[in-house]
Amino acid sequence: MEQLTIRTGTEYPVFIGEDVxxxxxxxxxxxxxxxxSILLLVDSNVYELHKTNIHDHISFDALFILPAGEKAKSxxxxxxxxxxxxxxxxxxxxxxxxxxxxxxxxLAGFTAATYMRGIRYIQVPTTILAHDSAVGGKTAINHPLGxxxxxCFHQPSAVLxxxxxxxxxxxxxxxxxxxxxxxHALIADKEFLxxxxxxxxxxxxxxxxxxxxxxxxxxxxxxxxxxxDEREQNIRAYLNFGxxxxxxxxxxxxxxKKLHGECVMIGMIYALHLSxxxxxxxxxxxxxxxxxxxxxxxxxxDAPFADLLALMKKDKKNLNREIRFVLLxxxxxxxxxxxxxxxxxxxxxxxxxxxxxx
Ligand SMILES: NC(=O)c1ccc[n+]([C@@H]2O[C@H](COP(=O)([O-])OP(=O)(O)OC[C@H]3O[C@@H](n4cnc5c(N)ncnc54)[C@H](O)[C@@H]3O)[C@@H](O)[C@H]2O)c1
Ligand SMILES: O=C(O)C(=O)C[C@@H](O)[C@H](O)[C@H](O)COP(=O)(O)O
Ligand SMILES: [Zn+2]
Numbered sequence: 001m002e003q004l005t006i007r008t009g010t011e012y013p014v015f016i017g018e019d020v021x022x023x024x025x026x027x028x029x030x031x032x033x034x035x036x037s038i039l040l041l042v043d044s045n046v047y048e049l050h051k052t053n054i055h056d057h058i059s060f061d062a063l064f065i066l067p068a069g070e071k072a073k074s075x076x077x078x079x080x081x082x083x084x085x086x087x088x089x090x091x092x093x094x095x096x097x098x099x100x101x102x103x104x105x106x107l108a109g110f111t112a113a114t115y116m117r118g119i120r121y122i123q124v125p126t127t128i129l130a131h132d133s134a135v136g137g138k139t140a141i142n143h144p145l146g147x148x149x150x151x152c153f154h155q156p157s158a159v160l161x162x163x164x165x166x167x168x169x170x171x172x173x174x175x176x177x178x179x180x181x182x183x184h185a186l187i188a189d190k191e192f193l194x195x196x197x198x199x200x201x202x203x204x205x206x207x208x209x210x211x212x213x214x215x216x217x218x219x220x221x222x223x224x225x226x227x228x229d230e231r232e233q234n235i236r237a238y239l240n241f242g243x244x245x246x247x248x249x250x251x252x253x254x255x256x257k258k259l260h261g262e263c264v265m266i267g268m269i270y271a272l273h274l275s276x277x278x279x280x281x282x283x284x285x286x287x288x289x290x291x292x293x294x295x296x297x298x299x300x301x302d303a304p305f306a307d308l309l310a311l312m313k314k315d316k317k318n319l320n321r322e323i324r325f326v327l328l329x330x331x332x333x334x335x336x337x338x339x340x341x342x343x344x345x346x347x348x349x350x351x352x353x354x355x356x357x358x
Contacts, residue, residue: 001023004016008137008227024057037090040058040062043104045069046099064080066081066108071256072103077107102127126166127169129177131181136230183239202295241334244267244326252303277347
């Protein structure tokens with residue numbers, strides 16, 4: 001087990017590796033002021049698959065089982081979660097534990113952030129993708145008009161990332177989650193990207209040690225950015241690389257139909273092409289894209305550009321009605337630039353015409 005520390009407005013530990021779940025009791029006992037009661041919010045699939053371990057290592061006063069995956073990030077489930085907290089009698093010194101993937105973490109974090117104007121929560125991430133979502137304190141639910149449109153920044157009190165959970169992940173979820181690992185490499189660390197591209201040839205047989213290393217490196221990269229800009233006033237937007245076009249595809253497809261990481265991969269390829277045009281990024285796209293294809297990513301959407309544009313016009317990064325994209329000047333060097341609808345349309349058309357990706 002390894003420990004990282006995230007220092008934002010508050011400071012919290014991230015435990016990562018084997019047997020981390022066993023630390024839950026110790027972590028909660030150390031919290032000040034003392035925790036009065038605990039509500040566990042858990043993804044339904046995770047609860048079915050890991051019930052014994054969850055009951056053995058997490059003690060809680062009330063349990064609320066969430067619909068699996070993205071369905072949890074809705075206004076109706078949010079209302080139910082607040083209801084569960086009220087029925088359980090949670091007070092201002094109570095604790096919510098989020099056990100599941102990014103959807104569970106985002107919903108549980110938002111519930112904790114808003115229940116009685118804010119109580120503490122702990123993240124127990126169970127997916128590869130959640131190396132990203134469990135750290136940094138972005139919480140949210142979706143709106144049909146856009147992804148994560150209602151939410152706030154609320155840092156967890158601790159993150160307990162036990163590798164045992166990852167053993168039951170379906171390949172499609174491994175692939176989705178790994179897109180965010182690749183994102184962290186692209187925005188911050190050229191050597192890390194090289195290592196990943198050399199090491200990872202088959203996402204169905206990832207080496208355990210390499211995976212732990214890659215998740216830890218991803219968390220470090222995210223942590224370094226979030227510590228400098230907790231509330232996305234400037235450089236935190238780099239973590240949104242691939243998300244402008246990606247979130248539009250995700251919303252257009254109907255939340256949960258295409259997975260978040262699948263859409264981020266589409267969005268990253270789009271953003272790399274846009275970077276080639278706008279920043280002069282000098283990157284061999286064909287090597288990268290053939291590696292991405294070999295890992296089984298389906299880089300295809302039927303979404304018409306006009307629909308995606310309407311969604312991108314609502315992106316949270318936009319200012320003064322200008323669409324702002326995170327682009328790369330080189331691997332590891334992101335930059336934020338305005339992008340006009342015409343140039344975005346050109347990239348979309350070119351990629352379609354070449355049949356290369358979209
Ligand atoms: N807050 C942030 O900073 C942040 C960062 C990245 C992504 N996100 C959000 O995270 C969400 C995606 O998260 P995700 O990819 O973890 O997906 P998820 O939470 O939707 O879970 C994906 C699927 O995997 C199942 N699952 C979870 N853990 C499992 C396990 N250990 N074994 C077997 N099945 C398991 C779930 O039941 C679900 O069906 C999106 O809503 C995205 O917007 C948030
Ligand atoms: O932590 C961040 O900041 C990110 O942008 C990480 C993203 O991977 C994540 O999907 C996040 O939820 C997107 O945030 P949003 O502000 O675009 O909704
Ligand atoms: Zn993301």
